[in-house]
Amino acid sequence: MSGKKKIGLFGLGCVGQGFYSLLTQANANLEIKKIVVKNPNKQRSVDQSLLSVSPEDILNDPEIDIVVELIDDSKFAFELLKKSLEKKKPLVTANKKMLAEHLEEIFWLQKRYNTPVLYEGAVCGSIPIIRNLEKHYAFDELHRVEGIFNGSTNYILTKMIEEKKDFASVLAEAQRLGFAESDPTLDVKGFDPKFKLAITMAHAFGIFIHPNQIVNIGVDKITEHDIRYARQQGCTIKLIAKAERVGDQIVGFVAPQFVPLESSLANIKNEYNAVSVTGASTGLQFLAGKGAGSLPTGLVVLSDVVAISQGDLYSYEKVRHADNLSFANEGLINICVSFREGEGIRPADFVEFIGGYQAGAFQSLNGWVSLKKLSNWSDRDSLSIIFNTGVNYKTTRSEKKQELTLV
Numbered sequence: 001m002s003g004k005k006k007i008g009l010f011g012l013g014c015v016g017q018g019f020y021s022l023l024t025q026a027n028a029n030l031e032i033k034k035i036v037v038k039n040p041n042k043q044r045s046v047d048q049s050l051l052s053v054s055p056e057d058i059l060n061d062p063e064i065d066i067v068v069e070l071i072d073d074s075k076f077a078f079e080l081l082k083k084s085l086e087k088k089k090p091l092v093t094a095n096k097k098m099l100a101e102h103l104e105e106i107f108w109l110q111k112r113y114n115t116p117v118l119y120e121g122a123v124c125g126s127i128p129i130i131r132n133l134e135k136h137y138a139f140d141e142l143h144r145v146e147g148i149f150n151g152s153t154n155y156i157l158t159k160m161i162e163e164k165k166d167f168a169s170v171l172a173e174a175q176r177l178g179f180a181e182s183d184p185t186l187d188v189k190g191f192d193p194k195f196k197l198a199i200t201m202a203h204a205f206g207i208f209i210h211p212n213q214i215v216n217i218g219v220d221k222i223t224e225h226d227i228r229y230a231r232q233q234g235c236t237i238k239l240i241a242k243a244e245r246v247g248d249q250i251v252g253f254v255a256p257q258f259v260p261l262e263s264s265l266a267n268i269k270n271e272y273n274a275v276s277v278t279g280a281s282t283g284l285q286f287l288a289g290k291g292a293g294s295l296p297t298g299l300v301v302l303s304d305v306v307a308i309s310q311g312d313l314y315s316y317e318k319v320r321h322a323d324n325l326s327f328a329n330e331g332l333i334n335i336c337v338s339f340r341e342g343e344g345i346r347p348a349d350f351v352e353f354i355g356g357y358q359a360g361a362f363q364s365l366n367g368w369v370s371l372k373k374l375s376n377w378s379d380r381d382s383l384s385i386i387f388n389t390g391v392n393y394k395t396t397r398s399e400k401k402q403e404l405t406l407v
């Protein structure tokens with residue numbers, strides 16, 4: 001008997017391979033007993049006797065202590081999570097889509113089976129944000145969490161702005177370099193950072209919000225006209241995920257924003273991610289690093305596995321004290337909408353119109369629009385929407401007029 005904790009690993013792709021190679025080099029009290037993959041015919045550089053295509057080889061093996069789920073199928077991943085917990089096997093995952101869509105249920109399943117799930121790798125890769133929200137900020141009343149939660153879109157925006165490349169060619173370059181998926185929709189349309197934001201909101205503010213409730217606007221409609229306009233204002237453009245407390249409500253969005261060049265977020269470039277946390281006691285703190293990739297994410301998965309093997313679990317401190325908070329689904333947003341002439345967008349469409357700008361065939365209009373209008377406009381391929389810097393949310397609830405600001 002080696003006395004080592006035995007691991008069952010699902011998935012041996014980008015993150016699975018990173019995790020496997022780090023674990024086999026680490027002097028941790030852990031050992032991989034079985035690896036379940038989908039395609040039995042792929043060439044793999046691991047001991048063949050470890051491989052299987054049957055999930056039961058992990059789930060039904062009483063010797064396996066911990067399950068590590070690193071597959072790219074969120075529906076099946078949720079089935080694996082439920083079965084692992086039923087069998088009282090703690091689970092580590094990096095599957096942000098699965099977590100974001102089922103987090104409240106996963107919270108209750110952990111209680112029901114008295115078995116933990118850890119998932120640091122799901123949010124901003126190597127940046128330790130979830131465990132810091134859980135431990136370091138557990139008793140600080142947080143005002144705001146915001147940041148750059150997606151590396152591929154940050155890479156695309158950096159190249160579009162600094163090297164004047166067009167969206168399609170930078171996307172192809174990012175795919176060649178492995179920063180973007182072959183189907184880039186989840187990244188470029190802002191779904192991936194929205195999943196991460198939904199998970200972050202549970203740990204920062206204690207509320208479970210299904211990602212469908214959060215507005216996400218991607219980077220795929222940003223044009224040279226928007227970039228020129230940003231420069232004229234002394235700004236760059238970043239895809240920002242943001243959640244903020246406004247009174248007893250939480251406001252959350254993923255959208256491109258004009259970010260002043262002197263801001264810390266403006267200097268996070270290429271595939272890097274960053275998160276800033278603002279709390280009542282801690283003030284503003286800033287974390288930056290690699291948000292994805294085989295080794296950065298594999299390392300965080302390994303540290304979760306070590307933590308779970310030592311009995312660590314999330315206490316969800318904020319969930320226990322969040323009774324009065326709700327998610328804001330109405331209010332006004334301060335945006336800049338840009339389009340070619342003939343789109344039919346007029347100053348009267350704004351609740352409060354601020355002003356406009358025209359260059360050639362392009363127009364930009366600035367002002368406050370309702371969340372409903374924003375959501376309708378975000379579905380139109382011909383409109384580029386960028387949140388303005390400074391105050392960019394106002395509640396329309398009459399009893400509490402409060403405002404949200406961008407750092």
Ligand SMILES: NC(=O)c1ccc[n+]([C@@H]2O[C@H](COP(=O)([O-])OP(=O)(O)OC[C@H]3O[C@@H](n4cnc5c(N)ncnc54)[C@H](OP(=O)(O)O)[C@@H]3O)[C@@H](O)[C@H]2O)c1
Pocket residue numbers: 010011012013014015016036037038039040042070071072073076094095096097121122125291292293294297
């Ligand atoms: N890539 C990153 O940088 C990153 C960062 C943070 C989080 N994540 C998350 O980590 C997870 C894994 O991502 P990845 O990039 O490593 O994916 P990937 O490279 O596409 O690899 C996916 C792996 O899952 C296996 N798989 C798929 N369906 C399966 C099934 N039904 N049963 C068993 N194995 C199955 C595949 O098996 P085959 O090898 O047989 O095809 C493959 O080994 C995803 O949830 C992703 O969102 C990724």
